Amino acid sequence: MLRFIALRLVKAAVILIAIVTLNFFLIHAAPGDPAAVMAGEAGAADEIFLQQLKEQFGLDKPLLTQLGIYLAGVVQLDLGFSYRQQMPVAELIWDRLPATLLLTTAAFVISLVLGTLAGVLASARVGKWSDTLISTVALLFYATPLYWAALMAVLLFSVQLNWLPGFGYETVGGNYTGFARVLDIAQHLILPASTLGLFFMAVYMRMTRASMLEVSTLDFVKTARAKGLKPGLIQRRHIFRNAMLPVVTLAGLQAGQLVGGAVLTETVFAWPGIGRLMFDALAQRDYNVLLGVFFVSAAMVLLFNLVTDILYRVVDPRIRAS
Amino acid sequence: MRDFWSRFKRNRGAVAGLAILVIVVAVAALAPVLFPQSPWKMVQRPFLPPLTMDALPLGTDALGRNVLSGLAYGAQVSLLIGLVSTVVSLLIGIPIGALAGYFGGWVDDGLMRFTEFFQTVPNFALAIVLVAIFEPSVQSIIGAIAIVSWPPVARLVRGEVLSLRSREYVEAAILSGQKNSTIILRQILPNTLSPIIVLASLMVATAILLESSLSFLGLGDPNLMSWGYMIGAARTVIRQAWWLSFFPGFAILMTVLALNLIGEGLNDALNPRLSRKGK
Numbered sequence: 001m002l003r004f005i006a007l008r009l010v011k012a013a014v015i016l017i018a019i020v021t022l023n024f025f026l027i028h029a030a031p032g033d034p035a036a037v038m039a040g041e042a043g044a045a046d047e048i049f050l051q052q053l054k055e056q057f058g059l060d061k062p063l064l065t066q067l068g069i070y071l072a073g074v075v076q077l078d079l080g081f082s083y084r085q086q087m088p089v090a091e092l093i094w095d096r097l098p099a100t101l102l103l104t105t106a107a108f109v110i111s112l113v114l115g116t117l118a119g120v121l122a123s124a125r126v127g128k129w130s131d132t133l134i135s136t137v138a139l140l141f142y143a144t145p146l147y148w149a150a151l152m153a154v155l156l157f158s159v160q161l162n163w164l165p166g167f168g169y170e171t172v173g174g175n176y177t178g179f180a181r182v183l184d185i186a187q188h189l190i191l192p193a194s195t196l197g198l199f200f201m202a203v204y205m206r207m208t209r210a211s212m213l214e215v216s217t218l219d220f221v222k223t224a225r226a227k228g229l230k231p232g233l234i235q236r237r238h239i240f241r242n243a244m245l246p247v248v249t250l251a252g253l254q255a256g257q258l259v260g261g262a263v264l265t266e267t268v269f270a271w272p273g274i275g276r277l278m279f280d281a282l283a284q285r286d287y288n289v290l291l292g293v294f295f296v297s298a299a300m301v302l303l304f305n306l307v308t309d310i311l312y313r314v315v316d317p318r319i320r321a322s
Numbered sequence: 323m324r325d326f327w328s329r330f331k332r333n334r335g336a337v338a339g340l341a342i343l344v345i346v347v348a349v350a351a352l353a354p355v356l357f358p359q360s361p362w363k364m365v366q367r368p369f370l371p372p373l374t375m376d377a378l379p380l381g382t383d384a385l386g387r388n389v390l391s392g393l394a395y396g397a398q399v400s401l402l403i404g405l406v407s408t409v410v411s412l413l414i415g416i417p418i419g420a421l422a423g424y425f426g427g428w429v430d431d432g433l434m435r436f437t438e439f440f441q442t443v444p445n446f447a448l449a450i451v452l453v454a455i456f457e458p459s460v461q462s463i464i465g466a467i468a469i470v471s472w473p474p475v476a477r478l479v480r481g482e483v484l485s486l487r488s489r490e491y492v493e494a495a496i497l498s499g500q501k502n503s504t505i506i507l508r509q510i511l512p513n514t515l516s517p518i519i520v521l522a523s524l525m526v527a528t529a530i531l532l533e534s535s536l537s538f539l540g541l542g543d544p545n546l547m548s549w550g551y552m553i554g555a556a557r558t559v560i561r562q563a564w565w566l567s568f569f570p571g572f573a574i575l576m577t578v579l580a581l582n583l584i585g586e587g588l589n590d591a592l593n594p595r596l597s598r599k600g601k
Contacts, residue, residue, distance in 0.1 A: 026455050139335075145531055152568070257444055267557075301442055
């Protein structure tokens with residue numbers, strides 16, 4: 001197990017270095033000389049300042065040396081400086097990360113729980129109207145643009161019905177503390193988290209349904225039926241447990257991808273996370289922030305993958321043995 | 323061919339999807355005829371609600387532009403970018419997958435690590451970064467979508483080639499002294515066509531979603547009216563003018579749904595042995 005984890009860590013580290021290298025070359029591909037871009041962002045483009053910047057960031061050195069400097073910086077969690085916001089990028093991201101983690105975790109839980117539940121329900125009633133309904137909803141969710149679902153949810157649940165807040169992280173000027181604050185944030189969380197989870201909910205529904213149906217044709221299930229076990233018990237203990245294996249793999253792969261979707265959700269709901277930070281950086285062409293957020297979301301994907309790989313070995317004894 | 327069609331039309335969803343797609347394609351093709359004026363042109367007062375004027379059934383946007391005309395021209399952009407970026411993804415993914423599957427060994431190892439890298443990187447975030455850095459244009463958007471979309475193609479083709487490679491007819495071709503390139507292009511790839519077609523139809527749907535998301539964030543080609551751009555521009559006025567974001571989003575939903583349904587129908591028709599359970 002330890003050897004396995006060590007191997008996976010090395011692999012993750014290699015991918016991270018590759019991403020940093022990609023980032024480095026993307027900065028160089030950005031229009032204009034990086035120093036000029038930075039100087040422009042700082043609002044001063046005279047020769048002396050340019051030269052200063054070049055020396056400070058080693059831009060007068062050969063490309064490979066620059067890459068080395070850049071890599072060393074990232075290792076020390078230095079993701080560059082945002083001249084627009086007059087703050088180090090790492091600090092900007094660090095401030096916003098908790099909001100994004102809260103949003104993506106909530107979306108992940110909502111989509112996984114509701115998606116698998118609906119999938120199980122549909123598989124238990126194949127061909128009946130409830131199966132048709134669930135499968136149709138899954139098809140629709142699967143084709144809905146995330147940001148559009150978010151806008152429509154705002155329109156329906158906060159503008160028309162006035163049930164839930166459709167803007168921000170907590171009530172501005174509410175000054176809630178303790179439990180009241182938690183409740184306030186939770187209310188603000190419902191719409192963004194459910195719309196962000198919509199697509200994956202559809203994926204889990206379809207996958208769970210298909211997987212349940214596939215497992216239910218296997219021999220050990222027939223044996224269980226022949227033994228006279230109650231259908232509900234077979235459904236829960238025999239079929240569900242085995243059907244969940246592919247779903248776990250998928251969940252690990254996609255948990256990290258939620259961060260990408262967060263850019264859209266956070267933009268619509270003015271959620272103060274790194275997605276919103278990325279959107280603002282886009283409008284200002286703040287490349288350092290853009291690449292910083294990209295790097296952090298990639299790191300999160302790697303982390304999620306690592307966790308699922310380990311979980312998978314814990315859950316499935318067959319993999320542990322081999 | 324007739325066999326294929328009879329299997330395809332047994333799937334009612336797929337037929338419905340095909341009908342929707344035909345409508346979307348027709349609207350896209352006829353856009354310049356139906357709406358000779360540029361979709362960017364101001365035609366009436368801003369924020370005209372739908373169904374208030376016969377000539378403007380879907381009303382006007384914040385700058386008094388015809389929403390229906392925008393939708394028609396947006397269909398062109400969605401279909402064009404969806405189709406071309408999928409073709410580019412296939413052009414990247416098929417050779418990589420074929421080489422990896424055919425040669426195996428270190429070629430396979432290297433190419434698959436490369437593929438894995440692009441599969442791990444968060445798709446949408448990479449697409450955003452690429453389009454932002456290379457400046458939004460049709461080319462950069464197509465390129466970015468293709469770069470984040472090819473890995474599944476490579477993996478699929480690799481798997482197919484791997485299993486075909488050990489077939490007797492391929493071994494016979496090797497023994498008869500055919501060149502590797504001939505074997506791959508003439509003997510193996512034609513047999514991987516069905517799953518590639520199914521995957522490609524689903525990829526067009528994903529590409530349309532991706533393009534619209536990029537345009538929504540302001541990363542669309544500034545010269546083209548696209549559905550995502552329309553919704554992005556309407557985002558801040560959603561409380562006053564619901565129709566500005568509703569209709570383009572509905573158009574995206576229907577188009578993507580149609581393509582997904584067609585993909586499932588193609589899967590049933592082209593791979594009858596693998597057709598889905600529980601039907």
